[in-house]
Amino acid sequence: MEERWSTEHVLSLAPDATSRKAAGKLSTPAPWTAPGTDGAAVWGECGGSGSTPYRTVVELATPAYQCSCPSRKFPCKHALGLLLLWSGTPQAVPAAEPADWAAAWLDARRERAGQRAAAPAAPADPAAARRRAERRGARVTAGAAELRLRLADGVRHGLADRSAAGPWEEVAARMVDAQAPGLAARVRELDGLPQERLLEEYAMLHLLATAATRLDELPADLAATVRTRVGYTTDTAELLAGPTVRDRWLALGSRDTCDERLTTRRLWLRGAKTGRPAMLLAFGRPGQAPDLALPAGHVLEAELAFHPGARPLRAALGTRYGAPGPGPAAPPDGLSVAEAVAGYGTAVADDPWLDAWPTVLTGVVPVLTPDGWRLTDGHHTVPVRPGAVPEAALWRLAAVSTGRPLTVFGEYGHQGFAPVTAWSGDHRPLGLTTV
Template identity: 55%
Template sequence: MTQQGVRWTAEQVLALAPDATSRKAGGKLGTAGPWSETGSSDEGAVWGLCKGSGSRPYRTVVDVVNVTGAAGALGSVGASGSVGSSGPAYKCSCPSREFPCKHALGLLLLWSAGEVAAVSGRGPDWAEPWIAARRERAREKRAADAPGSGSGPADPEGARRRAERRAERITAGATELEQRLADLLRSGLATAEQSGYGLWEETAARMVDAQAPGLASRVRELGAIPSSGPGWPVRLLEECALLHLLDQGWLRRDRLPDALAATVRTRVGLPSAPDGPPLRDDWLVLAQYDTADAKLTTRRIWLRGTASSRTALLLSYGAAGRAPELSLPVGLTLDAELSFHPGTGGLRASLGERFAPPAPTGIRPPGMTTAEATAHYGEALRDDPWLDSVPVTLDDVVPTPTGDSWQLADAEGDTSLPLTPTSRPALWRLIAVSAGTPIKITGECGHQGFTPLTAWPQPPKRPIPLP
């Protein structure tokens, strides 16, 4: 299969845009009118000249190949062209600070529509040096990552001492946080409403100083609960209990089973490395969605192995206002290796070598009833008590109203799952897709209900992302 064997859709290309303005501007440049001297290579580079307001056209080149040599999954890398594991990378002579810029988006849209001719041999003189330099860096990285290359910690003993010092800081932070929770319960939950958010932010800052970002994040979430609406004292008590449980888990981690201890380490904010051999499979992309705060955009991608039946979560990050690096088209399969991290239910994985571009498939994930989904979430809580939700696929459910909210009811049965409040943006699209008939839906099932992420009409219809 050549690099040009799988065309991206316009929707997949526009998912790269860092914001709505870039998406709109890139869409306007996705036609042949402003472009000249376009071309693409079998090695995965696309280039072209785009007429702008000045006398000289903008020179735009995109590399859609990852460092393993397979066609890159959709993703973004800086204009410098630094080699990442996902690609594509972009280079444009325009002055924009957005990555990708509107010209790169327009060029990819033109390419996805099949309006960029394949060219044998080298690219143009203004594009080829950048392409060649990127290929060379890719070869160097593959050589460095190869078994026996000698890569790894240069000072294992120093790394061990740093890990011990960090563990001591986290222990001091967890001990201080336990005292803070005890003071709150001793004085009564009503004092949390009176003291305001400042005290919680100060406590979160102390957890950051203790190098426990996971504890800091939970403290900030806890501080936002007082005065947040009816029933806030109950929610505050629940979150205090979960935070206390995490604190105690860390302080007694040497007494926990290995898997639960690994989950505790991850929850307090310690990084984890994959363990065990990588698993190669054709991974069906179940869902993809982004969450954002003031500093970071987090992309979550759910996969399911078609042979192994194993579920995996890939995480990718981008600075605020920037698209995360990795993006995979929902409903396609990816022939690749995944390496799984310890703890957190065995779901978190890192993407390794890819052996082919994402490919269309008629495969649909197996589903379950709403009652089975609830039981599945309950079982997952045994491995990770702090788990908000788990990925599930529901079979033959119908969106139905219930009072002021909506639920997913089994077409054959008397059980249902409420939709979470955060499902509102996807609700009306889900209702339109279902049209009152049973449908297969992938989403996340948790203590607040079900959040739909992807609808699966019968082939040949394509899966429909819902957020």
């Protein structure tokens, strides 16, 4: 039997709220001509303002989309509307052989995939790889040593004189040249930090730069953490070739962040059997939703490969076993505020540069105080990190709670709690990162 996606799953693919709203108007049979599905793809022709209908096809496994409309958004409203029709009104999208134009696109995709799979891999040259690694290690060590000197200059001249260490953007560029993008990203943040947090960040950066110059002396797990923080990457194929963890992964929530170049999606999961937390990262161009989409409360059985580190969290998605579907109606198990604080402390002991740790709080009530929003479980309170979610979302959270305890998932760190998803009783999860 064909597994259909839920409405929440389809809408989570949308690049923005405007696309979700427009897709809703195309989710009925009226605009569509000869929609169909073969279990692996969905296709149909959608009438528009012109005389020629838009031809839309979605390959479900990836997913991948093709539409003849001129939209620069990806997926477009037609692809989303077709998926909503397929998921919500199955009888309107009968089983059929793909239309000629849909089959041509699908066959071309399969052919390209086959060519990539058949292409011989370039022969490995261990000696060349070792030389490249040694050259990069030398550059990173030199860059980290220079950063330590710049930070020391800043402290010696006094933190009130922000120009003492030189323009930080210039220092960040030097870290990029040293092939240490992680250091560069943290350096760029210095210019925007309030005065009271500068010494803290100077100290953490100095510690990271020092560790980067002494990788060979560190325990293996801590060295892996430092390499990740500095900006070394691990090839996904290499990760997936190693040990993987198969589980039924519950989606706790996701958050999208955007800049002029990239949309980054963070998706947090928890293993039903292992209880292990995981974070998947996906990227998309501006106006394009990242491919990875799993609404909060849904479950996906899959294999994950974790990036190495003292506190492994980021993972790569491997083999999937079936389509994602709604999970249990009950909210996930959580911690008290005191337990959450202790849990973050344990995580920081393993990874000193950890800004936050995924945490489910149980039995908490949102309250607005003169010092800002807080979550309290009756014994302890935790501040909501300023700017973590829209103010309107916090008011919605308070309205859902009406003084009754909730289960809330988010990231807990030294700046407070950044809520992502909330559960009230057996109701479906409420996303808080967008309104």
